[in-house]
Amino acid sequence: MSSMEIIPAADVLSAEEHRKIDAYWRACNYLCVGMLYLVANPLLREPLKPEHIKNRLLGHWGSDPGQTFAWVHLNRLIKKYDLNLIYLSGPGHGAPATLSNSYLEGVYSEVYPDKSENIEGLQKFFKQFSFPGGIGSHCTPETPGSIHEGGELGYSVSHAFGAVFDNPDLIAAVVVGDGEAETGPLATSWHSNKFLNPVHDGAVLPILHLNGYKIANPTILARITPEELEQLFRGYGWDPYIVEGEDPALMHPLMAQVTEHCINQIRAIQTRARTAAPGTPVERPRWPLIILRSPKGWTCPKEIDGHKLEGSWRAHQMPVLDPVTNPAHLKLVEDWMRSYRPEELFDQGGALIPELKAMAPVGDRRITANPHANGGKLRKPLDLPNFADYAVKVDRPGKTLLSSTNTLAHFLCDVMRRNMTSFRVFGPDETASNKLQAIYEGSHGKTWMAALLPQDADGGDLSTSGRVMEMLSEHTLEGWFEGYVLTGRHGFFSTYEAFVHIIDSMFNQHAKWLEKSKLELRWRTPISSINLLITSLVWRQDHNGFTHQDPGFLDIVTNKSPEVTRIYLPPDANCLLSVADHCLRSTDYINVIVADKAEHLQYLTMPQAIDHCTKGIGIWEFASNDDGIEPDAVIACAGDIPTSESLAAVAILRERCPDLKIRFVNVVDLFRLMPEREHPHGLSEREFDSLFTIDKPVIFNFHAYASLIHKLTYRRKNHDNFHVRGYKEKGNINTPLELAILNQVDRFNLAIDVIDRVPKLQASASHTKQWLQDQIIECVNYAHANGIDAPALRNWTWSSMPPK
């Protein structure tokens, strides 16, 4: 325990406060059980009958009473200290705890007026829960006050930290389920305290709810020794306080004592850090953490049919399963509900009695009305510099080699400088590896609240006020980022392409959250997009090899709603700048940007890039020679490396097959390929046909797995003539060109593809084809002998092409 003095439990709560807090808690719990079971007779004004019970009982009681217990005690302190506090519910199906409180706070009825604060509204409120056409039993987007759904477990703590970064006034209380605590993402997210600065960030108050059971098993943390438990959290850098018991009469004073102490400890840490003399180093404090050890399904019947119920896994979901058909069990439910004495809690009309109503905070201090949990309310657009000012100079297309992400970094650096309290950059130890280190100049380097050593001064770029966040956990970073944007701020995440799969599931969940929020819930205001730069691409894994080759994240993205997903493959630096600017302005999307970190050819001037990115797809005239007529073939491409190889193929064909008419199409905005009725960015049939013809061969060189292009285009008229190249799981330690060759996305194979598909070439180009095949063999031999690609090929540029 900290050195702060702890007020004796008996002195914290007056008898009157104790009585009222308990009553409010009973009201919460009554509502929780009501929504689990009832379609009618909501206040038990008549004896409970089978017809009052839902036909199908689907819900979870287990963690509800522990969560409502935490909630009522947090309410007391919000009122006492005028706290700005939000609540995140980690345990999966614990929504009744949040829903019941939202209803008692009056917020639910404000958001959903038909769920009014009277018997009629209460009945609707009960019925809709976990009911077809109604709401879920997680804290779904429909739940006021929620920024964390908990449908998939493991992200509550990282979401909570994301919420409080740069919100010095905010406390995020986060109840962590002891089941959830077994997940990997949760287990490492406790270390987030090494990235939180008490001066300019708020505080996270975790409440580990150790109620002992998951669906069907005890939890690990509930079955280790108390010493181990305390050591674990001390080892994680927290200061744990334990509230343990099952008698509410004893638990209320204890919880009041511990929550008050923890809030005061948080305030003391913050005051100390914020009032220190200028220049005093900011030290990582030990933040308090509460371990609430209460029975699973607390306050439900102790036993059922001779089996332990309260305090066992049987109380995880519906403690009593068959009240409709089993009269004794109906009685059990009725007695249980009446044990909360609803007649003392609600007035004749069905509203909470004024004495209890007064226990809740008011206005925006009500937890479920806190604007931080509806972040669009607080969001201000970024102050963005003009991205065109960061343009690279392009005299002729395909002449200069440079790293597009490095160019982007200078733009992001100034975005950072202009938005020093509302923009963060995230990356798993790879910001510099991804050539984005120029951001550090504007970001005070990287966030680091763990120990600093003298040698860190030499290039460490670490600072307690750093704003680039790096931890070797994609899960934690994504969780922080989500929490940050859900509370109204902005960010940018870069990660290795192959390992973005680590957060596939987080992507899915956030996309689902956005879709519901955006399409169905008008009261949820738009939040900033998640901007995800995928880099260190499949095609440049010279030493990482096969494990780092997987461009399949885009397949995951295209499974989600077109209303919330965008994919961009900018071919060069100016396009990347244009795309990034667009993404940083957007709301309610997940923007996926695919751009490699290595040096690549540059093609478009900034005006051309803006035009190209605005259209999202277009013919590159400089590489086409089909002026005004139907081409013999279309060479299309998406992605920086495929674009470069496709252009090299065009150069070869232009030289060796001068009569061939080629149209060169580049795709930036991948969803332009989809039919317009299926995606808002989709090209019309006419636009598509005018680019790709209706009958000419299309050789499409794609960054990722070829099947994705077929998935997007199979309804198009000319689809049967689409011949798509992409990654096909062939690779090891290879030079760039060798890897391209193995997967047939290289210049030589593409030229062969064209020759094979254009009838007029099939006779005339046979020795060109042989030459191409020889080139392939030579390239591989050279690489295996020398460890690099032949210089002539590595340094190839389009700008050496003679004018058309």
Place this chain on the structure above:
Amino acid sequence: MSSMEIIPAADVLSAEEHRKIDAYWRACNYLCVGMLYLVANPLLREPLKPEHIKNRLLGHWGSDPGQTFAWVHLNRLIKKYDLNLIYLSGPGHGAPATLSNSYLEGVYSEVYPDKSENIEGLQKFFKQFSFPGGIGSHCTPETPGSIHEGGELGYSVSHAFGAVFDNPDLIAAVVVGDGEAETGPLATSWHSNKFLNPVHDGAVLPILHLNGYKIANPTILARITPEELEQLFRGYGWDPYIVEGEDPALMHPLMAQVTEHCINQIRAIQTRARTAAPGTPVERPRWPLIILRSPKGWTCPKEIDGHKLEGSWRAHQMPVLDPVTNPAHLKLVEDWMRSYRPEELFDQGGALIPELKAMAPVGDRRITANPHANGGKLRKPLDLPNFADYAVKVDRPGKTLLSSTNTLAHFLCDVMRRNMTSFRVFGPDETASNKLQAIYEGSHGKTWMAALLPQDADGGDLSTSGRVMEMLSEHTLEGWFEGYVLTGRHGFFSTYEAFVHIIDSMFNQHAKWLEKSKLELRWRTPISSINLLITSLVWRQDHNGFTHQDPGFLDIVTNKSPEVTRIYLPPDANCLLSVADHCLRSTDYINVIVADKAEHLQYLTMPQAIDHCTKGIGIWEFASNDDGIEPDAVIACAGDIPTSESLAAVAILRERCPDLKIRFVNVVDLFRLMPEREHPHGLSEREFDSLFTIDKPVIFNFHAYASLIHKLTYRRKNHDNFHVRGYKEKGNINTPLELAILNQVDRFNLAIDVIDRVPKLQASASHTKQWLQDQIIECVNYAHANGIDAPALRNWTWSSMPPK
């Protein structure tokens, strides 16, 4: 520290042993640096020149010397105690440590004879490393002795535990990188010690390599206080021992002391547990864990150009980047390499001198020759009962409703009973939820080494010798499972469909491992397949709602090599039995089985099921009425729920459009749809056309996202007439039929689809279509009013159909 007495460091190693261990270590380190830099002059018999250096320097030095240090000390104890020990290398690019030892042990030359133990072989050994056409810098499948690649970080500890379950004699030493330790999967996998039984399992000896830096940042665990570090691991349930320093002369005795102590502690724990009086409860011991705190890049140059090198992030990859162009840096590399005194270590021919050769274990005790790390060598096929004995009785198709997974559980229970030391079942707290709890009868319940309470006796199914493994971490379970099969055993994993995405990336990595092992490395013997049952499917999320609806894992699976992936969608229990039996016999695949846990209609007798599953796809005659003629339409389906809805659509059409000729095709083995040249299971064009016709409409009702069927069939002749239904991200809290309706995979929409596509129906069936549309509205209204589907629809069976 434990109560065991620790031998004073000075007494552990004799001066002679110390000298020889250090020499062996220098040989390892010399080889590590050699493979990073050299293409020629491998033993520095002439002065180092630029032309001896690789053209492109790609590799990682950082963790190599710490790992080789651990290795040489483990070697000492293997010899001293005749230990059966394998080594897992957690840090990403640390392969040089394993490769160098494999070469010194003579194993590398046995496996790859051209890398012989002489100068010529050594030169090849150096050159191939991280070189195009050569081998990677992770412990790839090409690395003898490796079962853990480390290309993606986070799974070393779970792999190590998987290796030792049911291997009482085996010790898995696992070096964990402090970067890796920040990942979520690693952070929770420390809790694996709650699942390891000292009587019948072996031991894991983790060596946390705290060398302080990742690519570009310090690591968290290196920058918390020593007290926190110790508390953390005590909290995780381990007994940590710290070996810290940088002077090899001091570090050798310390490491010898600690490793010897830990090995003896392991042996003492095991002896105590294994010699206890019968009936004595097995208690969870505190296993030892070593924290090796050595400088990053230990023994490389201390500084470069005035910057700290050894002990900083600059030593993570190549400490000296430009020896070819910078003569001073060339000198630095040469001096560094010569500091290991290669002339004392290798004889004239280039072989390790006999005195040092004798330091390595011999035969299969050599770590990189240990057969556990090439599990197929030890694998014995499962002793399987006849799956047909578990068949459900099917009088008429589509009459009985039952849970297919429950049927499967009885079979798996007996598989377990017959293979009590080589078969385990895995599931994240969901085995019972997935209706597989019958397995517990044969498995001694579930593995549980944490505390037991009296109440666990009532239905807890927990036991220290339980063989079903449940933890709320898909990552840990998959890691255990992989480690278990990689060491020659068998298993079965069931998990919720939506959350299998949590292990997308692990699937990718294991598939890549299998592909290389199977197709390129003959010396790697086949291992058992990973069998993954995906259940609690998208279509039955009545109360979990939208977050639990994602069938996209199959898209991930189809991106990987057809040589190692299989997908099965058995439509009923007998098919599920047949498929499961097939999967349990197979090797070197990842088998994905999709089958729901809820009650569904049963269709096929066991002989029919065997026939159907053997073919993988087929016409169901009982549901077809196109006897011998071309049908008007093909109704095809894959997946249990789509099959049921498709049959209901056929029933409606049969009744209301009696002239319609329908062919009903069911797909079990999804890859049958692919062209035969692209997948070994692919149907020939002729077979495909004979099932699906070349010009009739095909209404394909698919379990997952519709695009996957297009991805598999777009090259087929009749593809333009394929009309695929599948999940399209529409859902919330819905009854089963309502959810099907929202996504148009329901009977009514399917019937409409057929009517819309069969010309002869378009006039005649207009009021049928209206009736179908009315049904849809009625169904949804009923669900919203009553919370359930209308009983007539819920209880629908095909067997009420009049005979054809």
